[in-house]
Amino acid sequence: IVKKASLFLSAGLLLSSLLPAQLSVNAIVDGQNPAAVISRHIYGHFSEHLGRCIYDGFWVSDTLQVPKKDRIRLDIVEALKKINIPNLRWPGGCFGDEYHWRDGIGPRKDRPYMVNTNWGGVSEDNSFGTHEFLELCTLLKTEPYISGNVGSGTVEEMAKWVEYLNSDAKSTMTDLRAQNGRKEPWSVKFWGVGNESWGCGGNMTAEFYADQYKRYAVYARNYRNAPLMKVAGGASSSDYNWTEVMMKKVHVNDMWGLSLHHYTIPTGSWGKKGSATAFDEKEYFTTMKNCLYMEELVTRHSTIMDKYDPNKKVALAVDEWGIWTDVEPGTNPGFLYQQNSLRDAIVAATTLNIFNNHSDRVRLANLAQTVNVLQALVLTQGRQFLLTPTYHVFDLFKVHHDAKRLNVAFTSPLYKNGDAKIQALNISASIDSAGVVHISFVNIDPNNKISFRAAIPGVKWTNVTGQILTSAKLTDVNSFDKPENLKIQSFANAKKEGSDLVVELPAKSVVVLELR
Helix, strand or coil: CHHHHHHHHHHHHHHHHHCCCEEEEEEEECCCCCCCECCHHHHEEECCCCCCCCECCCECCCCCCCCEECCEEHHHHHHHHHCCCCEEEECCCHHHHHCCHHHHCCCHHHCCCEEECCCCCEEECCCCCHHHHHHHHHHHCCEEEEEECCCCCCHHHHHHHHHHHHCCCCCHHHHHHHHCCCCCCCCCCEEEECCCCCCCCCCCCHHHHHHHHHHHHHHCCCECCECCEEEEEEEECCCHHHHHHHHHHCCHHHCCEEEEEEEECCCCCCCCCCCCCCCCHHHHHHHHHHHHHHHHHHHHHHHHHHHHCCCCCCEEEEEEEEECCCCCCCCCHHHCCCCCEHHHHHHHHHHHHHHHHCCCCEEEEEEECCECCCCCCEEEECCEEEECHHHHHHHHHHHHCCCEEECEEECCCEEEECCEEEECEEEEEEECCCCCEEEEEEECCCCCEEEEEEECCCCCCCCEEEEEECCCCCCCECCCCCCCCCCCEEECCEEEECCEEEEEECCCEEEEEEEC
Protein backbone atom coordinates (compact mmCIF):
# COMPACT_ATOMS: atom_id res chain seq x y z
CA ILE A 1 0.00 0.00 0.00
CA VAL A 2 2.82 2.41 0.89
CA LYS A 3 4.57 1.63 -2.41
CA LYS A 4 1.32 2.24 -4.35
CA ALA A 5 0.74 5.50 -2.51
CA SER A 6 4.27 6.66 -3.27
CA LEU A 7 3.81 5.75 -6.92
CA PHE A 8 0.56 7.74 -7.11
CA LEU A 9 2.27 10.64 -5.34
CA SER A 10 5.22 10.56 -7.75
CA ALA A 11 2.87 10.39 -10.72
CA GLY A 12 0.88 13.30 -9.30
CA LEU A 13 4.00 15.39 -8.79
CA LEU A 14 5.16 14.61 -12.31
CA LEU A 15 1.77 15.56 -13.75
CA SER A 16 1.63 18.80 -11.77
CA SER A 17 5.11 19.72 -13.00
CA LEU A 18 3.88 19.40 -16.56
CA LEU A 19 0.77 21.53 -16.02
CA PRO A 20 0.88 25.36 -15.99
CA ALA A 21 1.32 26.75 -12.50
CA GLN A 22 -1.25 29.10 -11.01
CA LEU A 23 0.14 32.47 -9.88
CA SER A 24 -2.03 34.79 -7.79
CA VAL A 25 -2.19 38.58 -7.53
CA ASN A 26 -4.25 40.82 -5.26
CA ALA A 27 -4.57 44.45 -6.34
CA ILE A 28 -6.31 47.76 -5.79
CA VAL A 29 -7.42 49.84 -8.77
CA ASP A 30 -7.86 53.35 -7.36
CA GLY A 31 -11.04 54.78 -8.86
CA GLN A 32 -11.27 57.52 -6.23
CA ASN A 33 -8.26 59.57 -7.33
CA PRO A 34 -7.94 59.69 -11.11
CA ALA A 35 -4.46 60.80 -12.14
CA ALA A 36 -3.02 62.52 -15.24
CA VAL A 37 -4.79 62.14 -18.57
CA ILE A 38 -3.30 59.50 -20.88
CA SER A 39 -2.69 61.61 -23.96
CA ARG A 40 -3.85 60.02 -27.18
CA HIS A 41 -0.55 61.22 -28.67
CA ILE A 42 1.25 58.44 -26.76
CA TYR A 43 -0.26 56.21 -29.47
CA GLY A 44 1.49 57.97 -32.37
CA HIS A 45 3.36 56.40 -35.26
CA PHE A 46 6.45 57.04 -37.32
CA SER A 47 6.91 56.79 -41.10
CA GLU A 48 10.37 57.49 -42.45
CA HIS A 49 11.66 57.41 -45.99
CA LEU A 50 13.14 54.00 -45.29
CA GLY A 51 12.78 50.75 -47.17
CA ARG A 52 9.18 50.16 -48.21
CA CYS A 53 7.43 52.36 -45.65
CA ILE A 54 6.66 55.32 -47.93
CA TYR A 55 7.46 54.07 -51.44
CA ASP A 56 5.66 50.76 -52.05
CA GLY A 57 3.95 51.20 -48.67
CA PHE A 58 1.77 54.26 -48.29
CA TRP A 59 2.72 55.52 -51.77
CA VAL A 60 2.35 52.98 -54.54
CA SER A 61 2.73 52.74 -58.29
CA ASP A 62 0.00 54.11 -60.57
CA THR A 63 -0.35 50.61 -62.00
CA LEU A 64 -0.87 48.69 -58.74
CA GLN A 65 -4.46 47.47 -58.68
CA VAL A 66 -5.49 48.50 -55.16
CA PRO A 67 -7.90 51.22 -53.95
CA LYS A 68 -5.98 54.49 -53.85
CA LYS A 69 -6.35 58.26 -53.92
CA ASP A 70 -3.71 59.68 -56.21
CA ARG A 71 -1.03 57.13 -55.23
CA ILE A 72 -1.93 56.82 -51.51
CA ARG A 73 -2.92 53.24 -50.71
CA LEU A 74 -6.38 53.37 -49.13
CA ASP A 75 -6.59 49.92 -47.50
CA ILE A 76 -3.71 51.02 -45.25
CA VAL A 77 -5.46 54.33 -44.58
CA GLU A 78 -8.71 52.62 -43.58
CA ALA A 79 -6.93 50.19 -41.26
CA LEU A 80 -5.10 53.02 -39.47
CA LYS A 81 -8.25 55.12 -39.18
CA LYS A 82 -9.88 52.22 -37.34
CA ILE A 83 -7.33 52.48 -34.52
CA ASN A 84 -7.55 56.29 -34.42
CA ILE A 85 -3.87 57.02 -34.90
CA PRO A 86 -3.39 60.46 -33.33
CA ASN A 87 -0.23 61.66 -35.07
CA LEU A 88 2.23 60.57 -37.74
CA ARG A 89 5.92 61.56 -37.67
CA TRP A 90 7.71 62.24 -41.00
CA PRO A 91 10.09 62.38 -42.97
CA GLY A 92 12.61 60.91 -40.49
CA GLY A 93 14.47 59.65 -38.61
CA CYS A 94 17.97 59.91 -39.96
CA PHE A 95 16.46 60.72 -43.35
CA GLY A 96 15.00 63.96 -41.95
CA ASP A 97 18.44 65.50 -41.49
CA GLU A 98 19.32 65.04 -45.16
CA TYR A 99 15.88 66.02 -46.49
CA HIS A 100 15.49 69.38 -48.21
CA TRP A 101 11.80 70.10 -48.39
CA ARG A 102 11.83 72.24 -51.54
CA ASP A 103 12.92 69.15 -53.51
CA GLY A 104 9.52 67.60 -52.71
CA ILE A 105 7.12 70.33 -53.92
CA GLY A 106 5.93 71.48 -57.34
CA PRO A 107 5.26 69.37 -60.46
CA ARG A 108 6.50 65.85 -59.81
CA LYS A 109 8.16 65.55 -63.20
CA ASP A 110 10.39 68.49 -62.28
CA ARG A 111 11.46 67.30 -58.83
CA PRO A 112 15.10 66.28 -58.46
CA TYR A 113 16.18 62.74 -57.64
CA MET A 114 18.15 62.07 -54.47
CA VAL A 115 20.11 59.17 -53.02
CA ASN A 116 18.89 57.88 -49.65
CA THR A 117 22.35 57.50 -48.14
CA ASN A 118 21.10 56.31 -44.75
CA TRP A 119 18.87 53.50 -45.92
CA GLY A 120 20.06 51.26 -48.72
CA GLY A 121 21.59 53.84 -51.06
CA VAL A 122 18.48 53.78 -53.25
CA SER A 123 17.35 56.65 -55.48
CA GLU A 124 14.13 58.52 -54.67
CA ASP A 125 12.26 60.73 -57.11
CA ASN A 126 10.75 62.99 -54.41
CA SER A 127 7.25 62.25 -55.72
CA PHE A 128 6.13 61.94 -52.08
CA GLY A 129 6.73 65.31 -50.44
CA THR A 130 5.05 67.89 -48.24
CA HIS A 131 1.71 68.07 -50.06
CA GLU A 132 1.45 64.30 -50.38
CA PHE A 133 2.27 63.74 -46.71
CA LEU A 134 -0.27 66.27 -45.53
CA GLU A 135 -2.90 64.79 -47.84
CA LEU A 136 -2.14 61.41 -46.25
CA CYS A 137 -2.64 62.95 -42.78
CA THR A 138 -5.93 64.48 -43.93
CA LEU A 139 -7.14 61.08 -45.15
CA LEU A 140 -6.00 59.48 -41.88
CA LYS A 141 -7.63 62.28 -39.84
CA THR A 142 -4.40 62.51 -37.88
CA GLU A 143 -2.03 65.26 -36.73
CA PRO A 144 1.16 65.63 -38.77
CA TYR A 145 4.42 65.67 -36.82
CA ILE A 146 7.21 67.00 -39.02
CA SER A 147 10.88 66.50 -38.22
CA GLY A 148 12.93 69.46 -39.49
CA ASN A 149 16.47 69.31 -40.85
CA VAL A 150 19.11 70.61 -38.44
CA GLY A 151 21.95 68.24 -39.42
CA SER A 152 22.46 69.35 -43.04
CA GLY A 153 19.94 72.18 -43.31
CA THR A 154 19.89 75.85 -42.41
CA VAL A 155 17.89 78.05 -40.08
CA GLU A 156 16.38 79.80 -43.10
CA GLU A 157 15.36 76.50 -44.71
CA MET A 158 13.45 75.41 -41.61
CA ALA A 159 11.92 78.85 -41.09
CA LYS A 160 10.66 78.95 -44.69
CA TRP A 161 9.16 75.44 -44.36
CA VAL A 162 7.18 76.50 -41.29
CA GLU A 163 6.03 79.62 -43.14
CA TYR A 164 5.04 77.56 -46.20
CA LEU A 165 2.99 75.24 -43.98
CA ASN A 166 1.38 77.64 -41.55
CA SER A 167 1.27 81.28 -42.63
CA ASP A 168 -1.95 82.83 -43.90
CA ALA A 169 -0.33 86.15 -44.83
CA LYS A 170 0.77 87.01 -48.36
CA SER A 171 4.41 86.17 -48.98
CA THR A 172 6.63 84.47 -51.50
CA MET A 173 6.24 81.21 -49.57
CA THR A 174 2.45 81.35 -49.36
CA ASP A 175 2.21 82.32 -53.03
CA LEU A 176 4.36 79.28 -53.83
CA ARG A 177 2.07 77.08 -51.72
CA ALA A 178 -0.97 78.36 -53.63
CA GLN A 179 0.83 77.84 -56.94
CA ASN A 180 1.35 74.22 -55.88
CA GLY A 181 -2.35 73.73 -55.21
CA ARG A 182 -2.93 74.71 -51.59
CA LYS A 183 -4.31 78.15 -50.77
CA GLU A 184 -5.11 77.67 -47.06
CA PRO A 185 -2.38 76.91 -44.51
CA TRP A 186 -2.28 73.44 -42.94
CA SER A 187 -1.58 74.74 -39.42
CA VAL A 188 0.91 71.99 -38.56
CA LYS A 189 1.63 72.16 -34.82
CA PHE A 190 4.00 69.29 -33.93
CA TRP A 191 7.51 70.20 -35.03
CA GLY A 192 10.74 68.36 -34.34
CA VAL A 193 13.88 70.49 -34.35
CA GLY A 194 16.31 67.91 -35.69
CA ASN A 195 16.58 64.19 -34.96
CA GLU A 196 19.23 62.13 -33.15
CA SER A 197 21.61 65.09 -33.18
CA TRP A 198 24.02 62.97 -31.10
CA GLY A 199 24.35 60.55 -34.04
CA CYS A 200 23.08 60.54 -37.63
CA GLY A 201 21.70 64.06 -37.13
CA GLY A 202 25.14 65.63 -36.86
CA ASN A 203 27.29 63.86 -34.23
CA MET A 204 26.83 66.86 -31.93
CA THR A 205 27.54 67.21 -28.25
CA ALA A 206 24.62 68.01 -25.97
CA GLU A 207 26.00 71.48 -25.33
CA PHE A 208 26.43 72.27 -29.03
CA TYR A 209 22.97 70.93 -29.92
CA ALA A 210 21.32 72.92 -27.10
CA ASP A 211 22.69 76.13 -28.62
CA GLN A 212 21.65 75.03 -32.11
CA TYR A 213 18.17 74.16 -30.86
CA LYS A 214 17.70 77.62 -29.36
CA ARG A 215 18.84 79.27 -32.60
CA TYR A 216 16.63 77.17 -34.88
CA ALA A 217 13.64 77.38 -32.53
CA VAL A 218 13.69 81.18 -32.52
CA TYR A 219 13.04 81.27 -36.26
CA ALA A 220 10.49 78.44 -36.33
CA ARG A 221 7.72 80.97 -35.82
CA ASN A 222 4.21 80.73 -34.49
CA TYR A 223 1.66 81.79 -37.08
CA ARG A 224 -2.00 82.55 -36.53
CA ASN A 225 -3.94 79.42 -35.45
CA ALA A 226 -0.70 77.41 -35.51
CA PRO A 227 1.36 77.72 -32.32
CA LEU A 228 4.23 75.28 -32.74
CA MET A 229 4.66 72.44 -30.27
CA LYS A 230 8.43 72.20 -30.66
CA VAL A 231 10.11 68.92 -29.75
CA ALA A 232 13.83 69.22 -29.00
CA GLY A 233 16.09 66.34 -29.95
CA GLY A 234 16.72 64.31 -26.81
CA ALA A 235 18.74 61.40 -25.56
CA SER A 236 19.57 57.97 -26.87
CA SER A 237 18.50 55.43 -24.25
CA SER A 238 20.49 56.01 -21.04
CA ASP A 239 22.36 59.19 -22.02
CA TYR A 240 21.14 61.05 -18.93
CA ASN A 241 23.74 63.78 -19.41
CA TRP A 242 22.02 64.81 -22.65
CA THR A 243 18.74 65.34 -20.81
CA GLU A 244 20.51 67.20 -18.01
CA VAL A 245 22.21 69.59 -20.44
CA MET A 246 19.05 70.24 -22.45
CA MET A 247 16.92 70.93 -19.38
CA LYS A 248 19.64 73.17 -17.92
CA LYS A 249 20.36 75.19 -21.07
CA VAL A 250 16.91 75.47 -22.71
CA HIS A 251 14.10 77.27 -20.88
CA VAL A 252 11.00 75.16 -20.29
CA ASN A 253 8.90 77.74 -22.13
CA ASP A 254 11.00 77.31 -25.27
CA MET A 255 10.22 73.66 -25.96
CA TRP A 256 6.98 71.69 -25.83
CA GLY A 257 8.77 68.36 -25.57
CA LEU A 258 12.14 66.64 -25.28
CA SER A 259 12.58 63.39 -27.15
CA LEU A 260 13.91 59.99 -26.10
CA HIS A 261 14.80 57.13 -28.45
CA HIS A 262 15.10 53.54 -27.28
CA TYR A 263 14.75 50.24 -29.13
CA THR A 264 14.28 46.76 -27.70
CA ILE A 265 17.04 44.56 -29.13
CA PRO A 266 16.29 40.85 -28.48
CA THR A 267 19.92 39.84 -27.90
CA GLY A 268 21.00 43.18 -26.50
CA SER A 269 23.65 43.42 -29.23
CA TRP A 270 23.46 45.74 -32.24
CA GLY A 271 25.79 43.38 -34.14
CA LYS A 272 23.42 40.41 -34.25
CA LYS A 273 20.06 41.47 -32.92
CA GLY A 274 18.25 38.14 -33.25
CA SER A 275 15.62 36.73 -35.57
CA ALA A 276 12.06 38.06 -35.68
CA THR A 277 10.65 34.53 -35.84
CA ALA A 278 13.29 31.95 -34.87
CA PHE A 279 13.97 32.41 -31.16
CA ASP A 280 13.81 30.24 -28.07
CA GLU A 281 12.45 31.02 -24.61
CA LYS A 282 15.83 32.21 -23.34
CA GLU A 283 15.97 34.86 -26.08
CA TYR A 284 12.33 35.75 -25.44
CA PHE A 285 13.16 36.31 -21.78
CA THR A 286 16.08 38.57 -22.71
CA THR A 287 13.85 40.48 -25.11
CA MET A 288 11.27 41.16 -22.41
CA LYS A 289 13.95 42.14 -19.90
CA ASN A 290 15.26 44.66 -22.45
CA CYS A 291 11.72 45.86 -23.13
CA LEU A 292 11.03 46.45 -19.42
CA TYR A 293 14.15 48.63 -19.28
CA MET A 294 11.91 51.37 -20.71
CA GLU A 295 10.43 51.75 -17.20
CA GLU A 296 13.84 52.68 -15.78
CA LEU A 297 14.64 54.98 -18.69
CA VAL A 298 11.39 56.92 -18.46
CA THR A 299 11.68 57.16 -14.67
CA ARG A 300 15.28 58.42 -14.64
CA HIS A 301 14.89 60.90 -17.50
CA SER A 302 11.69 62.19 -15.87
CA THR A 303 13.50 62.65 -12.56
CA ILE A 304 16.12 64.83 -14.26
CA MET A 305 13.39 66.83 -16.00
CA ASP A 306 11.59 67.29 -12.66
CA LYS A 307 14.63 69.15 -11.26
CA TYR A 308 14.28 71.91 -13.84
CA ASP A 309 10.57 71.58 -14.59
CA PRO A 310 8.69 70.55 -11.43
CA ASN A 311 5.36 71.53 -13.01
CA LYS A 312 5.97 69.08 -15.87
CA LYS A 313 5.40 71.61 -18.64
CA VAL A 314 7.81 69.81 -20.97
CA ALA A 315 6.62 66.47 -22.33
CA LEU A 316 8.92 63.49 -22.55
CA ALA A 317 8.38 62.49 -26.19
CA VAL A 318 9.47 58.89 -26.84
CA ASP A 319 9.22 59.44 -30.56
CA GLU A 320 11.12 56.31 -31.60
CA TRP A 321 10.56 52.98 -29.86
CA GLY A 322 9.88 49.37 -30.71
CA ILE A 323 11.55 46.00 -31.23
CA TRP A 324 14.44 45.88 -33.71
CA THR A 325 15.51 42.47 -35.04
CA ASP A 326 17.66 41.23 -37.88
CA VAL A 327 16.00 41.71 -41.27
CA GLU A 328 14.11 38.88 -42.90
CA PRO A 329 16.47 36.57 -44.83
CA GLY A 330 16.86 37.58 -48.46
CA THR A 331 15.70 41.19 -48.00
CA ASN A 332 17.73 44.38 -48.39
CA PRO A 333 19.63 44.92 -45.11
CA GLY A 334 19.06 48.67 -45.44
CA PHE A 335 15.28 48.28 -45.65
CA LEU A 336 14.81 46.93 -42.08
CA TYR A 337 11.94 44.63 -43.04
CA GLN A 338 11.03 42.23 -40.23
CA GLN A 339 8.13 39.92 -39.43
CA ASN A 340 5.95 40.53 -36.40
CA SER A 341 5.10 37.81 -33.87
CA LEU A 342 3.13 37.39 -30.67
CA ARG A 343 6.36 38.35 -28.86
CA ASP A 344 6.24 41.75 -30.60
CA ALA A 345 2.65 42.28 -29.54
CA ILE A 346 3.67 41.60 -25.93
CA VAL A 347 6.54 44.11 -26.30
CA ALA A 348 4.12 46.73 -27.68
CA ALA A 349 1.50 46.21 -24.97
CA THR A 350 4.10 46.25 -22.18
CA THR A 351 5.63 49.47 -23.49
CA LEU A 352 2.25 51.17 -23.84
CA ASN A 353 1.40 50.18 -20.26
CA ILE A 354 4.65 51.84 -19.14
CA PHE A 355 3.80 55.02 -21.05
CA ASN A 356 0.25 55.06 -19.69
CA ASN A 357 1.57 54.78 -16.15
CA HIS A 358 3.91 57.76 -16.74
CA SER A 359 1.29 59.92 -18.45
CA ASP A 360 2.13 62.91 -16.25
CA ARG A 361 5.40 63.25 -18.21
CA VAL A 362 5.12 61.02 -21.31
CA ARG A 363 2.67 62.82 -23.58
CA LEU A 364 3.83 61.79 -27.03
CA ALA A 365 5.36 58.62 -28.44
CA ASN A 366 5.86 57.12 -31.89
CA LEU A 367 6.23 53.44 -32.71
CA ALA A 368 8.83 52.70 -35.39
CA GLN A 369 7.53 52.17 -38.05
CA THR A 370 4.07 52.09 -39.58
CA VAL A 371 4.38 50.01 -42.78
CA ASN A 372 6.92 47.35 -43.83
CA VAL A 373 9.72 48.61 -41.54
CA LEU A 374 10.79 47.45 -38.04
CA GLN A 375 7.80 46.85 -35.72
CA ALA A 376 5.25 47.61 -38.40
CA LEU A 377 1.47 47.66 -38.02
CA VAL A 378 0.95 46.74 -41.67
CA LEU A 379 2.88 44.51 -44.07
CA THR A 380 2.31 44.53 -47.82
CA GLN A 381 3.36 42.32 -50.70
CA GLY A 382 2.12 43.62 -54.02
CA ARG A 383 -1.66 43.80 -53.74
CA GLN A 384 -1.63 41.68 -50.55
CA PHE A 385 -1.97 43.34 -47.20
CA LEU A 386 -1.99 42.13 -43.59
CA LEU A 387 -2.35 43.51 -40.09
CA THR A 388 0.34 42.44 -37.63
CA PRO A 389 -0.16 41.38 -34.00
CA THR A 390 1.21 44.80 -33.00
CA TYR A 391 -1.62 46.45 -34.95
CA HIS A 392 -4.11 44.51 -32.85
CA VAL A 393 -2.50 45.79 -29.63
CA PHE A 394 -3.05 49.38 -30.75
CA ASP A 395 -6.63 48.46 -31.60
CA LEU A 396 -7.14 47.01 -28.09
CA PHE A 397 -5.47 49.93 -26.31
CA LYS A 398 -7.22 52.77 -28.15
CA VAL A 399 -9.76 52.81 -25.28
CA HIS A 400 -7.14 54.62 -23.18
CA HIS A 401 -6.91 57.64 -25.51
CA ASP A 402 -7.43 60.85 -23.49
CA ALA A 403 -8.87 58.94 -20.51
CA LYS A 404 -7.73 59.63 -16.95
CA ARG A 405 -5.22 57.18 -15.57
CA LEU A 406 -6.18 55.05 -12.59
CA ASN A 407 -3.31 53.93 -10.39
CA VAL A 408 -3.05 50.17 -9.83
CA ALA A 409 -1.27 48.85 -6.73
CA PHE A 410 -0.10 45.23 -6.89
CA THR A 411 2.94 43.01 -6.55
CA SER A 412 3.72 41.08 -9.68
CA PRO A 413 4.69 37.42 -9.61
CA LEU A 414 8.07 36.68 -11.15
CA TYR A 415 8.85 35.07 -14.47
CA LYS A 416 12.12 33.17 -14.11
CA ASN A 417 14.58 31.86 -16.66
CA GLY A 418 17.56 30.16 -15.08
CA ASP A 419 18.81 32.44 -12.33
CA ALA A 420 17.29 35.56 -13.92
CA LYS A 421 13.84 36.91 -13.17
CA ILE A 422 11.54 39.73 -14.27
CA GLN A 423 8.02 40.82 -13.41
CA ALA A 424 5.50 38.60 -15.12
CA LEU A 425 2.57 41.01 -15.06
CA ASN A 426 2.14 44.63 -16.10
CA ILE A 427 -1.08 46.64 -16.00
CA SER A 428 -2.49 50.06 -16.76
CA ALA A 429 -6.00 51.36 -16.17
CA SER A 430 -8.08 54.39 -17.08
CA ILE A 431 -11.53 55.91 -16.75
CA ASP A 432 -13.06 57.76 -19.68
CA SER A 433 -15.38 60.75 -19.79
CA ALA A 434 -18.43 58.46 -19.63
CA GLY A 435 -17.18 56.79 -16.44
CA VAL A 436 -16.22 53.53 -18.20
CA VAL A 437 -13.11 51.83 -16.81
CA HIS A 438 -10.62 49.98 -19.00
CA ILE A 439 -7.83 47.80 -17.65
CA SER A 440 -5.05 46.42 -19.87
CA PHE A 441 -3.07 43.39 -18.70
CA VAL A 442 0.04 41.75 -20.11
CA ASN A 443 1.06 38.35 -18.82
CA ILE A 444 4.64 38.02 -20.05
CA ASP A 445 5.09 34.52 -18.62
CA PRO A 446 4.78 32.01 -21.48
CA ASN A 447 4.18 29.05 -19.15
CA ASN A 448 1.92 30.15 -16.30
CA LYS A 449 -1.48 31.72 -16.05
CA ILE A 450 -2.16 34.37 -13.40
CA SER A 451 -5.18 34.62 -11.13
CA PHE A 452 -5.94 38.31 -10.52
CA ARG A 453 -8.30 39.82 -7.95
CA ALA A 454 -8.81 43.55 -7.46
CA ALA A 455 -10.88 45.88 -5.37
CA ILE A 456 -11.91 48.99 -7.32
CA PRO A 457 -12.99 51.64 -4.79
CA GLY A 458 -14.72 54.68 -6.23
CA VAL A 459 -16.09 52.93 -9.32
CA LYS A 460 -19.66 51.72 -9.72
CA TRP A 461 -19.84 48.86 -12.16
CA THR A 462 -22.01 45.85 -12.76
CA ASN A 463 -20.72 44.31 -15.96
CA VAL A 464 -17.31 43.30 -17.34
CA THR A 465 -16.45 42.37 -20.91
CA GLY A 466 -13.06 41.64 -22.40
CA GLN A 467 -10.89 40.96 -25.41
CA ILE A 468 -7.67 38.97 -25.72
CA LEU A 469 -4.72 38.59 -28.06
CA THR A 470 -2.71 35.38 -27.70
CA SER A 471 -1.60 32.34 -29.68
CA ALA A 472 -0.22 28.85 -29.23
CA LYS A 473 3.41 29.91 -29.71
CA LEU A 474 5.38 33.10 -29.09
CA THR A 475 6.78 32.80 -32.62
CA ASP A 476 3.36 32.75 -34.29
CA VAL A 477 2.86 35.43 -36.96
CA ASN A 478 0.33 36.63 -39.49
CA SER A 479 1.54 35.68 -42.97
CA PHE A 480 0.24 36.47 -46.42
CA ASP A 481 -1.02 32.88 -46.55
CA LYS A 482 -2.68 33.18 -43.12
CA PRO A 483 -3.26 36.90 -42.51
CA GLU A 484 -5.64 36.30 -39.60
CA ASN A 485 -3.65 33.69 -37.72
CA LEU A 486 -3.46 36.11 -34.76
CA LYS A 487 -6.40 38.39 -34.14
CA ILE A 488 -8.43 39.84 -31.29
CA GLN A 489 -10.91 37.44 -29.72
CA SER A 490 -13.52 37.81 -27.02
CA PHE A 491 -12.41 37.03 -23.47
CA ALA A 492 -14.79 35.49 -20.95
CA ASN A 493 -12.54 34.71 -17.95
CA ALA A 494 -13.38 37.86 -16.00
CA LYS A 495 -16.24 38.32 -13.55
CA LYS A 496 -17.54 40.35 -10.63
CA GLU A 497 -17.30 38.49 -7.34
CA GLY A 498 -18.85 40.55 -4.56
CA SER A 499 -17.43 43.97 -5.28
CA ASP A 500 -14.14 42.58 -6.62
CA LEU A 501 -12.93 41.98 -10.14
CA VAL A 502 -11.63 38.44 -10.65
CA VAL A 503 -9.69 37.52 -13.79
CA GLU A 504 -7.84 34.44 -15.03
CA LEU A 505 -5.08 35.64 -17.33
CA PRO A 506 -3.70 33.01 -19.73
CA ALA A 507 0.04 32.66 -20.27
CA LYS A 508 1.65 34.93 -22.93
CA SER A 509 -1.44 37.07 -23.39
CA VAL A 510 -2.65 40.64 -23.75
CA VAL A 511 -6.10 41.24 -22.23
CA VAL A 512 -8.17 44.43 -22.12
CA LEU A 513 -11.27 44.60 -19.92
CA GLU A 514 -14.14 47.08 -19.94
CA LEU A 515 -16.09 47.70 -16.73
CA ARG A 516 -19.48 49.41 -16.90
